[in-house]
Amino acid sequence: MVHGGHPLNAETPPHLLRESFVTPVDNFYVRCHGNVPGVDPGSYRLEVSGLVERPLRLSLEEIKELPKSEVTATLYCAGNRRTELTEVHPIPGKVAWGTGAAGNARWGGVLLRDVLEAAGIGEGVRHVAFTGLDRDVESGTGAPFGGSVPVERAVADGTLLAYEMNGEPLTPEHGFPLRVVVGGYVGARSVKWLSGINLQAEPSGNHYQAVEYKLFPAHVTAENADYSEGEMLGEIPLNCVILTPENGETVVPGLVPVRGYALAGGDRRVVRVEVSADGGGYWNEASLLGDDGPGTWRFWETTLRLSPGPRRILARAFDSGGGAQPASVWEIWNFLGYANNAWHGVGIEVGG
Ligand SMILES: Nc1nc2c(c(=O)[nH]1)N[C@H]1C(S)=C(S)[C@@H](COP(=O)(O)O)O[C@H]1N2
Numbered sequence: 320m321v322h323g324g325h326p327l328n329a330e331t332p333p334h335l336l337r338e339s340f341v342t343p344v345d346n347f348y349v350r351c352h353g354n355v356p357g358v359d360p361g362s363y364r365l366e367v368s369g370l371v372e373r374p375l376r377l378s379l380e381e382i383k384e385l386p387k388s389e390v391t392a393t394l395y396c397a398g399n400r401r402t403e404l405t406e407v408h409p410i411p412g413k414v415a416w417g418t419g420a421a422g423n424a425r426w427g428g429v430l431l432r433d434v435l436e437a438a439g440i441g442e443g444v445r446h447v448a449f450t451g452l453d454r455d456v457e458s459g460t461g462a463p464f465g466g467s468v469p470v471e472r473a474v475a476d477g478t479l480l481a482y483e484m485n486g487e488p489l490t491p492e493h494g495f496p497l498r499v500v501v502g503g504y505v506g507a508r509s510v511k512w513l514s515g516i517n518l519q520a521e522p523s524g525n526h527y528q529a530v531e532y533k534l535f536p537a538h539v540t541a542e543n544a545d546y547s548e549g550e551m552l553g554e555i556p557l558n559c560v561i562l563t564p565e566n567g568e569t570v571v572p573g574l575v576p577v578r579g580y581a582l583a584g585g586d587r588r589v590v591r592v593e594v595s596a597d598g599g600g601y602w603n604e605a606s607l608l609g610d611d612g613p614g615t616w617r618f619w620e621t622t623l624r625l626s627p628g629p630r631r632i633l634a635r636a637f638d639s640g641g642g643a644q645p646a647s648v649w650e651i652w653n654f655l656g657y658a659n660n661a662w663h664g665v666g667i668e669v670g671g
């Protein structure tokens with residue numbers, strides 16, 4: 320489902336997303352703020368600079384000589400489920416994501432930690448900033464996309480410089496030849512077409528760290544926002560989505576399978592998913608399938624016995640930190656439309 324050709328933005332329809340735990344590259348959502356740069360792998364260089372003992376300028380070959388790691392990690396766009404937030408108040412000028420700006424892949428590459436250690440992490444380093452090779456269209460600045468993560472997350476096991484996605488070289492849309500993958504963090508920090516890594520005391524000053532991808536309280540609007548305020552998004556908020564049945568679907572009365580994904584942020588894990596067919600009065604515990612650890616979504620399923628009539632099915636998750644989700648979008652509306660993790664609902668018709 321394409322939201323725009325330039326910049327290229329597309330999401331995965333719900334039933335396709337639920338087909339496989341590892342999302343095929345062809346079905347994987349794409350989120351771009353500018354062009355898709357064509358990068359020549361031969362002349363490509365990655366610069367590592369800032370508060371380091373030895374600045375580095377690495378070719379792709381030199382990067383591939385470092386020990387290879389493989390990580391399963393879910394990319395999750397902070398704007399996923401924005402459309403549901405517009406029920407409270409319109410969010411003009413922003414991509415109208417449904418539930419498919421998320422995908423799970425097997426990433427191959429090198430640990431960011433290994434590259435940072437080769438450069439030598441200098442004194443006073445608090446943040447690791449990434450810059451891409453694209454030219455931004457959305458903000459009108461024409462500057463490359465960028466963002467940062469705290470140094471503790473940069474050296475964690477789930478943070479990779481990836482050159483492979485599901486066993487193949489990255490495709491142009493997903494960041495060829497090299498991208499960052501930060502498990503447990505919003506997708507915006509997983510910078511594609513990576514050109515530079517800078518070690519610094521402060522978070523990145525890039526538009527997409529310092530201005531966008533920030534969370535504001537409900538009383539702040541586009542007109543009165545002070546963009547130096549607001550909380551920079553980092554760890555993915557706990558979330559749970561029903562993928563089948565889909566909104567508006569008609570199902571046969573009797574036993575109806577309900578399936579979806581759930582995802583926790585940081586190092587937390589999804590420990591329980593509950594599904595309700597009566598507006599949240601009674602909750603059935605769903606079965607959680609598989610567990611690839613933090614940073615990776617969990618698929619879940621349950622079966623509800625449904626009699627004819629219109630029904631609204633709700634789902635919610637709980638994480639290993641005791642975290643739970645807000646019941647309604649009214650509790651979390653924000654004018655940029657990020658981090659919607661209210662209980663997810665689909666309206667279906669039981670009958671036929
Ligand atoms: N250089 C660059 N990196 C980027 C972006 C971008 O526009 N430019 N978009 C970010 C956002 S907001 C998300 S959600 C993910 C999406 O990754 P994908 O397109 O591979 O699914 O990439 C991130 N990395």
Ligand SMILES: [Mo]
Pocket residue numbers: 350395396397398506507
């Ligand atoms: Mo995103």
